Amino acid sequence: MRLFIGTSVLTILSLTLLFFNPFFQTNGIYDDEQQGLNEQIVIKFSHVVAENTPKGLAAQKFAELASQKTNGKVKVDVFPNAVLYSDEEEMDALMQGDVQMIAPTYSNLTDFMPEWQVLDLPFIFRNHDDVERVFTGPVGNHLLKLLEEKNIKGMAFWSNGFKQMISNEKSLVHLEDFQGQTFRIMPSPVIEEQFQLFGGHPIPVPFPEVYQELETHRVDGLENTISNIFSKRFYQVQHYLTLSNHGYLGYAVLMNKPFWDQLPRPIQRQLSEAMEETTVWILKQSKHMNEQQFEWLKKQSQLEITILPEKEKQKWMEQMKPVYDRYRQRFGNQLLQEIHPPQ
Numbered sequence: 398m399r400l401f402i403g404t405s406v407l408t409i410l411s412l413t414l415l416f417f418n419p420f421f422q423t424n425g426i427y428d429d430e431q432q433g434l435n436e437q438i439v440i441k442f443s444h445v446v447a448e449n450t451p452k453g454l455a456a457q458k459f460a461e462l463a464s465q466k467t468n469g470k471v472k473v474d475v476f477p478n479a480v481l482y483s484d485e486e487e488m489d490a491l492m493q494g495d496v497q498m499i500a501p502t503y504s505n506l507t508d509f510m511p512e513w514q515v516l517d518l519p520f521i522f523r524n525h526d527d528v529e530r531v532f533t534g535p536v537g538n539h540l541l542k543l544l545e546e547k548n549i550k551g552m553a554f555w556s557n558g559f560k561q562m563i564s565n566e567k568s569l570v571h572l573e574d575f576q577g578q579t580f581r582i583m584p585s586p587v588i589e590e591q592f593q594l595f596g597g598h599p600i601p602v603p604f605p606e607v608y609q610e611l612e613t614h615r616v617d618g619l620e621n622t623i624s625n626i627f628s629k630r631f632y633q634v635q636h637y638l639t640l641s642n643h644g645y646l647g648y649a650v651l652m653n654k655p656f657w658d659q660l661p662r663p664i665q666r667q668l669s670e671a672m673e674e675t676t677v678w679i680l681k682q683s684k685h686m687n688e689q690q691f692e693w694l695k696k697q698s699q700l701e702i703t704i705l706p707e708k709e710k711q712k713w714m715e716q717m718k719p720v721y722d723r724y725r726q727r728f729g730n731q732l733l734q735e736i737h738p739p740q
């Protein structure tokens with residue numbers, strides 16, 4: 398009995414000592430390498446494309462630069478391929494603070510931010526210089542600022558590339574070629590109207606489901622960049638590609654605003670610098686990737702490729718005029734003139 402009491406007292410004493418020892422209070426095991434970790438700021442960055450794409454690479458680059466510039470105080474964890482959220486879910490996740498950063502295609506936001514429809518207008522970007530000027534200049538800044546009313550911090554516009562047409566049914570060159578075909582679209586009023594004006598049937602499909610929809614012939618074709626066609630292997634389940642460059646697919650890089658607002662000023666400055674550098678880098682990189690992957694598709698895939706002849710391009714543009722008229726009626730001419738200043 399005396400032995401039992403003695404052992405119990407010893408056990409209680411040891412447990413009390415253990416409990417009040419600060420090293421064991423939080424993590425159980427003290428590890429001096431973890432000192433300072435409490436101060437680390439973790440940013441979860443979710444996106445829907447593969448890692449070897451313009452957005453995937455830009456997200457990685459931003460993560461590296463953010464860590465370098467803040468001396469490791471900020472850690473950006475990138476979640477690609479919709480492993481956390483699909484394109485339908487990511488905006489809610491950002492607003493609720495389940496992730497701190499996303500980079501949806503701006504097309505996906507045009508219902509929510511109607512003035513942004515200007516970026517989806519067919520043939521609005523004539524070349525890469527237009528893209529760079531709009532994304533990094535006053536028009537881009539103005540569009541990003543509008544997000545503040547929605548309690549979102551707009552960090553930048555990132556580039557992917559010009560959109561091309563692909564189909565399983567028919568080469569899409571003449572306007573009649575679109576008649577009766579079903580096209581997967583991103584949920585964007587302008588893109589929907591574009592395909593309707595072509596005589597096709599547009600249906601919105603989340604990006605992670607596109608391959609299967611093409612494979613099972615629930616949709617006949619779609620518009621997308623070479624990089625997405627390549628990295629998601631859409632070329633395996635499609636026959637025809639038209640190099641049309643009829644629109645541009647880019648991204649709005651967004652951060653949860655309450656999260657951004659509570660970051661210390663120097664960290665905000667360092668993250669903004671990291672974002673600027675990434676944006677300049679991806680503008681070059683994305684162009685290069687799309688060009689290289691186009692060469693690969695020409696040589697290695699079964700796609701029949703047609704370059705949209707100038708004559709047909711003029712007809713496409715003519716057919717698209719009502720989309721411009723509707724935009725002008727609603728938002729006026731100012732942004733259009735800033736994008737293409739009168740000569």
Ligand code: LMR
Binds near residue numbers: 502603604
């Ligand atoms: C798409 O849905 O086609 C794109 O938004 C995918 C992406 O993020 O590039």
